[in-house]
Amino acid sequence: MVQIAGETFHVYFLGTAGALPTTNRNPSCIMIRRGSDTLLFDCGEGAQQQMMRARTGFTVDAIFITHWHADHYLGVPGLLQTMSFMGRTEPLKIYGPRWVHEFVDFVEGISRTPLGFVLQPRELSDGMTISFDGYHVRAFASRHNTLGLGYILAEDERPGRFDREKAISLGVPPGPLFGCLQRGESVIIESNGVRTEVTPDQILGPPRPGRKVVYTGDTRPYFRGWAEYAMGADLLIHDATYDNSEADRARDVYHSTAGEAATVACEIKAACLALVHISSRYTGTKTHIEDAKEYYTGEVIAPDDLEMIEITYRS
Ligand SMILES: [Zn+2]
């Protein structure tokens, strides 16, 4: 079998704090790098310094904000100014729920340092999808104490497995024609003056799912309407502001416990659960992880700020 090399896919946890930052954790900011694209999901205060520490650079293609609580967007104005100082000229898309236009109007209106590039705000709502080359981002309604969205980044399906032996048995010589078939193109084989067409479906197995990452933003454990799109995610990044001992508080303030995040991971059959938006009341995350594992048998992590994980294809 021949594997087609896919695009690289990395998730940077630039900010994993709850509403209050701590000396170890910055407010919410997740960077996803897929191939040459860089997307930010939330951009809390200090995000640009986290980008420096993580050595990611400032080339961001789009920013997705989950909701208009300050711990999720205060990093945007400073980052924009830095991008401008560094000579950015490409327009920047900023996506978010209702009030994204007001946010951009405010940032541009108050600033006495005009940006060297255009901001392109776009309001999203539940079920809306933004397409990129090879993947898309789908917004879904979260359940918080203000209007909020979570996001599912999902790659397009991959071609099925390439059966090398079958290709050779059909007379296709190893080389450039293999690539044509892998890309879904038919090829013509000539043997003893006889021309034969070999089609991709003779060589390729059924299409395989691409990689998928879900980021909920601040929310109660709530998956109605979006679970089917998130099903089988490689990574679920979920609000886990509290450990299970604070379940009442979590419900009152429209956040989740680690255990509740785990129930969502179970529901969507995620391979890995990342607990984020950790309240400043906790000095460690051992209890969070234990609490999540009571409800979920997959991998559970509570990343520190600046941790990066690679999302690889699952067999
Ligand atoms: Zn928050």
Ligand SMILES: [Zn+2]
């Ligand atoms: Zn919030």
